[in-house]
Amino acid sequence: MKLNLPRLLLGLTCLLIAIWLVAPTLVIIPMSFAGKKSLVFPPQGFSLQWYENFFTNPQWFGSLIVSAKVAVMVAVVATVIGTMAAIGIERLKGRAGGVIRAILITPMIVPGVVLAVGIYAVYLDMRLVGTWTGYVLAHTLLAIPFVVIAVGANLAVFDQRLETAAASLGASRLTTFFTITLPLILPGILSGALFAFVTSFDEVIVSLFITSPELKTLPVQIFSSMTRDADPTVAAVGSLIFLATSLIIGLGLIFGMRGRRA
């Protein structure tokens, strides 16, 4: 009996924390079906007009398309560059590898607004404000750390003797990479690509500085809508994003567990 009380307390505390972590975000789901244009909880009435607005209003739907395109490009570029870097770091070993790794992770630590102001200054000179190149470059910088970490973690458990074995059997470096290394570090590369996509899709601070009325990403549109008025369309977008991400993580975790068991 003496042991059960702390256990119960711990369980209760964790339940409260879990609710506190997840529940606030769930508030936006009922809000998205509100009948009137207000963000007061609980919502009054019921309608699908905010979802309709999101899919028919070019301001909203256009920004979703921009975000999706940028995020796909960032996922491709950052994954290729980041995977190359992670392989380079792993092969360098020792101090040089560690230093390069630390340098490549700094974009995660630099305060967002300072970075955004600097990028804005450079982009003004280079005429990159409000351009595809501008978004992809800035988001790639922010995504590289996630790819380097994800692929690096996978490489750390990768048995390099497999490469040596392939080479000793006469395989060229390229053949070895594509038939031995790549398939084995694919999980790391895929999760890196997913991280890169989400990083770009969610990025708001730098995007706020380098945005233009013609080329706007979804988080910028959400942010400006929130600061302008109480439009439940924001809640509709949020609910869709929440649903999509929960599905992806849920499936990822379930398949991840299956994979490990097999």
Place this chain on the structure above:
Amino acid sequence: MSSNPAPRASRGPLYLTLPALTVLVLVMAVPLGVIVLRSFMEPEPGLANYVWFFQTKVNITVLLRTFSIAFWVTVCCVLVAYPYAFAMSVAGPRLRLVLIMCVLVPFWVSGVVRTLAWVILLQDSGVINRILLSLGFEKVRLIRTQLGVTIGMTQVLLPFMIMPLYAVMRGIDLRLLQAARSLGAHPVKSFFQIYLPLSLPGVFAGATIVFILALGFYITPLLLGGPQSTMLSTLIQQQVLSLLNWGRGGAMGVVLLIATFGILAIASPFMRRKYQMSGGSR
């Protein structure tokens, strides 16, 4: 193929990192360099912008407030994350999956959307105030206050505290606690003398990350806060975008950069202790 394969083999890995480093130089090093340069050069060469920063009372108030908010957010994160991460480390596989999901879901849902949820909850006629009223308490002003900002930021930053803490706690051998108990130690004593010290590297790692990220927070304080809870990031944005004063904005940016990397430099030896402890033989 190659006439001298040896140097090629040693330099190859370095070339592989070049594309990533190029992006880093172009989109991070050059922009930050421009900020530092402008803080010293605009409108005139000299330290005028820094003198202005440290002699203006508002700036010092905001600087201190930024540190104080980051401090309290870190304290809240440690207190909330510790029992949670502990439960994660002792739970069975299925319960652990649920607990991890609860951490990861908010982590992946965009920060702007989560802040929107907090705006809805914390507003004067929001859910929290209604619950307080129905329980017979007085209305509390939460939105546009430091308390509201702290609550919102703690929830947004909590995953950064839980994950490193969990990583360390998972490696702690629970049989050590059983051993202490079998030798007659009180559970409370064995926790403070054995478990807590072993988990400290995780606490330091998580607290450092949370504190650093909190110092540079922008979106949450902007949407949840008011004039009385402005943080340094908002001030920088105002100087540059509203007042077009790149010199002063730059100087504030440099102060924030130095604070961030200074704290990282001070804290990193404490985080590294983790490897010495688990390594043992060194």
